[in-house]
Amino acid sequence: RYVSDPSDTGRTDFLTEAEDIVEGLGRDLVMLDESLRAGSADPDLVNDLFRGVHTLKGLAGLFGAQHLGSLSHHLEAKLDSVRLGRAPLNNDTLDLLFRALELYHRLLISEKEQGAPPTRELEELTAKLSGTSERPDEADGSGDLDLDPSIYAVLTEYEEHRLRVNVGAGLRVFRLRVRFSLLTIDDSLERLKGVAKPHGEIVTYLPTGEGDADSIELDILMASRSTAEELTELFSSSGVTVAEVRRKRSPSQHPSFVPVKDSEVSIDSSAEPVGAVPDRHRSSIPPPLDARGVGTVRSISQTVRVDIGKLDRLMNAVSELAIVKNSIDRLFDRIRPFGVDRATASELVRLSRTFDRQLEAMQQGILEVRMVPLGQLFERLSRVARQVSRDVDKQFNLVITGAETEVDKLIVEELSDPLMHMMRNAIDHGIEPMELRTAQGKPIVGTIALNAFQKGNHVVIELEDDGAGIDTERVLEIALQRGLINPADVRSTSRRDVLGLIFLPGLSTRREASDISGRGVGMDVVKTNIAKLGGVIDVQSEVGIGTKFTITLPITLAIIRVLLVEVAEHVFAIPLANVREAVTLDESGVFMVDEHEAMTLRGTSLRLCRLEHHFDVLQNGRRRSVARSQKRFVVVTTAGANRIGLVVDRLVGGQDVVMKALGPSLRNVRGFAGAAELGDQRLGLVIDTPSIVDEVMSSELRRVAQGKHA
Known part of the structure; x- marks a missing residue:
């Protein structure tokens, strides 16, 4: 599909650039959806989407990515019609845009992996993008403005359209004249846009031809419901002069601008340009909300893309x-x-x-x-949530907090699919239909909350809904029908253990499959993928109230601080992020609970796991016999809300290590997360603490269930 060699670094750069553009399109599309829901679509966002797709089309053509280019071509035409007012911007149009965005993601994956592209979906979507009807252009109200013909000559079709729309809506048109320093023009322009945005729409920027080697003067056409006096006050500290563009009164009158009274506007010849606003005035101009669309030689030189x-x-x-x-x-x-x-x-x-x-x-x-913010992932989740909500005809508010929380980029990439599956489940299986919510006395609009925060060396992600909750009796019924548990164990089963059964392969309470999330099957894969990242997942649920999933993950997989311990003369590494404390083991205080060893620590029972037995560690090629009088230690480790004590022979000390993945022959061995070089040509296995904690804390119910699937 590529005209260049697939190994060419240019192709990698193209894919990276394309991914960045698509992420930007996603952010703009979500904001456009929000503005449309608020009652007024932001035309700047539509134009930004058009420009992004146009750029992507050019890149796709340059690198021979035909499928990306085809989608971009049809999407660009659709967006052009929308921004010029020839096609409506409504929920149907937004659905097409969101579907195009998801198809972009799939196409990029196929291009990156050199796999088969989703051609059928591409053909269907491009047909829909091309098949929508357009409405005729509205009357040219901008012709009523007494603008110089030379200005009309340089206006783009889109700028003329925005003038028509604003004049037709009864807004005034103003000329803002301002001089910018060339060194800071982008930042200064963004500050000016930030000030102007709440008060109107900037239609275009036109150079006046004035200025010197260090500055440039612009005429900015702005549409607003404010008066010239109000805008003059608004830009009073920015060196901006304001004049209203009059409407034509008769062919014989051609005053281009109505000057504001001299007493109200003072043009100081010594005034500094916006790029050099005095410190005493800086507080009056808020910083830009988002400058991702601005690029200069200076800003580019300060950003380096690194593989x-x-x-x-x-x-x-x-x-x-x-x-x-x-x-x-x-x-x-x-x-x-x-x-x-x-x-x-x-x-x-x-x-x-x-x-x-x-x-x-x-x-x-x-x-x-x-590190990257989780907001990148949360934005995509919000897009998926919006689309799924329309597919299943359910209304809910998605509340996102903690999007600024940062985590390793590799973790974010691997976390995408599990969270996507959980979000679909929350909408399809969690949130009830509107009629049922009304009958139960619940708000007709449900709520799904997505929250993230840092907790020590971990990141916690919570996904909570106020939906139907998990029916534990139904879960037990299905488990009994499928022989996953022993009927004799049901009476002694805790609610926590029953909820844990949803993570077993194939267990679902859904009687019929759905196009959105199947039968709910897949939570076992979610748990497995999270465990591969060194994380744990926990669930809490009440019938009729809702369900809350809590995922706890390490912030990074690149380098970790470990506690080195010795077991039968073998050195193991325990991630310190999972270590609560280490205490001396008193063998006389060890007792049995549900066939597990335990000890009392500060008044509470702590289950023990002797690592030499758990891993069947040999000393000098034979199983050793250890005297109970030999001094040992208990490393108290945690995973989510659970904790156990790992019994070891000796505490060696702490060390920073880079964890390496295990080879194919050891990759599926339970209990180990990887290996690390410890120095002196020694290697140590890094213990997968969450998996050991989960295994030890499992009740007889869980062990029987797992045995059925072994």
């Missing part, structure tokens, strides 16, 4: 430095007994501490580069 693989290699190099540093420290400890003068020892200690600080700064800097 995440390069960041991984850089992080590996930093990890090697940390290992070398640890080796140097151990070497120094070995030579210390042979006599090192105090001055040399002091200098070595000072250099070691400086190295530690710089190394930590490098690690933190790389991690910050990898």
